[in-house]
Amino acid sequence: MISKFSQKIINNELPNELDWNEHLLDAHKQSPSMTPKAFAKYFTDEGLNSYDILAKTLPQQIKLQNSKNITIVDLACGDGFLIHSIFKYTNNNINNKNNNLKIFGFDMSDSELNVAINNIKDPRVHFQNSKANSLPLANQSIDYILCHMAFMLMLPIEPVVAEISRILKPTGSFSAVIGRYDLKTIYTDIIKQVYTPILSKYPKLREFKSGDPRVATLSGLQSLFTKELGFNKVEQLTPIDLNIITDAEGVWNLSKDMYDFWILSHLEKEDLKTNLINVCKKYEDKNKIIKFIFPMNLITIQKTS
Ligand SMILES: C[S@@+](CC[C@H](N)C(=O)[O-])C[C@H]1O[C@@H](n2cnc3c(N)ncnc32)[C@H](O)[C@@H]1O
Numbered sequence: 001m002i003s004k005f006s007q008k009i010i011n012n013e014l015p016n017e018l019d020w021n022e023h024l025l026d027a028h029k030q031s032p033s034m035t036p037k038a039f040a041k042y043f044t045d046e047g048l049n050s051y052d053i054l055a056k057t058l059p060q061q062i063k064l065q066n067s068k069n070i071t072i073v074d075l076a077c078g079d080g081f082l083i084h085s086i087f088k089y090t091n092n093n094i095n096n097k098n099n100n101l102k103i104f105g106f107d108m109s110d111s112e113l114n115v116a117i118n119n120i121k122d123p124r125v126h127f128q129n130s131k132a133n134s135l136p137l138a139n140q141s142i143d144y145i146l147c148h149m150a151f152m153l154m155l156p157i158e159p160v161v162a163e164i165s166r167i168l169k170p171t172g173s174f175s176a177v178i179g180r181y182d183l184k185t186i187y188t189d190i191i192k193q194v195y196t197p198i199l200s201k202y203p204k205l206r207e208f209k210s211g212d213p214r215v216a217t218l219s220g221l222q223s224l225f226t227k228e229l230g231f232n233k234v235e236q237l238t239p240i241d242l243n244i245i246t247d248a249e250g251v252w253n254l255s256k257d258m259y260d261f262w263i264l265s266h267l268e269k270e271d272l273k274t275n276l277i278n279v280c281k282k283y284e285d286k287n288k289i290i291k292f293i294f295p296m297n298l299i300t301i302q303k304t305s
Helices: 004-010 017-030 034-039 050-055 059-064 081-089 110-119 158-167 186-201 218-224 248-255 259-263 266-283
Strands: 070-075 101-107 125-129 142-148 168-179 238-246 290-302
Touching (some): 017 110, 017 259, 034 050, 034 248, 050 081, 050 142, 050 168, 050 238, 050 290, 081 101, 081 142, 101 110, 110 125, 142 158, 158 168, 186 259, 186 290, 238 248, 248 266, 248 290
Parallel strands (some): 070 101, 070 142, 142 168
Antiparallel strands (some): 168 290, 238 290
C-alpha cells in the first residue's frame, strides 16, 4: 500500500497537508529511527553532532536553576535519540535519577514512539503520541522545548507556533535544529543530478511545498514568532556544518529516506541508488572517499518574561 501522497504525485495531482502528514507517518513506519541513522554519526569541527548541539542550548540555564523543577519537551522526538544528548549535557546521567528533570517526548508516529519507549526506560521521561499543534500540557508549564529536524516539516505551522507559545513559561525558550538550503555543496550537486529526473517524471513534487517556507528564513521565522504571541525577536540562524566523510554507500544512506523518495517503487529506488552511486564517482578521492558539508541551522527563541 502506498501513501495517498504518493498516489496523488504519481497521478499528477497536488497532495494536501493531510496527505503530507500521512506520508510522513508511512515513511517512519517503514523506516523508524531513520533520522539518527542518517545524521548522528556526523560531527562539526567542534566534534559535536546536531543532537548534541541542540542539547547544549540547555545546560548552563539548568545548572543555574538547579533547585527548581525543570520540564523539557522534545517536540517530534522520533525514536528519542535527542534525549541521550539532553542527559549528557544537563549532567543528568542514567545513574543519577534523584533530580528534578522531567522530559516529555511527543511524536505523531507510533512506530517511532515504540522504538523510543523500548530504548529509553527512565522515570524522568514520558513519551506520548501527540501532534505538535495539540499537546496534552497545561498553559505555561514548560521551561524548554527542543525540536530536532522536524519543525520544518510541520504543516500547517501556525497552530504549532501557537502551541509552543501556549505551553512555554514566560521564561521559557524554543530551540530547533532545522534544514538549511542556501548553501551549494558537493551533496546538493549529487542530489540535484539524481533528483532532477525524478522531478521531471513527477512534476507535482516540485509544486508541493513539504513544509512552510517561512521556517527556512530569518524573516519568515520573525513573522511566525511574534511579539503578540509573547516571543522576543528571533535574532539569528546559527549555521551547523556537519562534516560528512564517507563513501558512495554512505551518501546513499544519508539520502535514501528523503521523504520524496518514498513515492518511488522498489525498482525506481534501486535505479536511484545505482544512479547516485555512479554520480558519486565524480566526487570520490583515490580512496573512494567523498567529503562535504551537510548544512543545518540552529534557532533559539525566548519567550518575553
Ligand atoms: C525527520 S524526523 C526527526 C525525528 C527526531 N526529532 C530526530 O531528529 O531523530 C521527523 C519527525 O517529526 C514527526 N512529526 C512531523 N510532523 C509532526 C507533527 N505535526 N506533530 C508531531 N510529530 C511530527 C515525525 O513523525 C517524525 O518522527
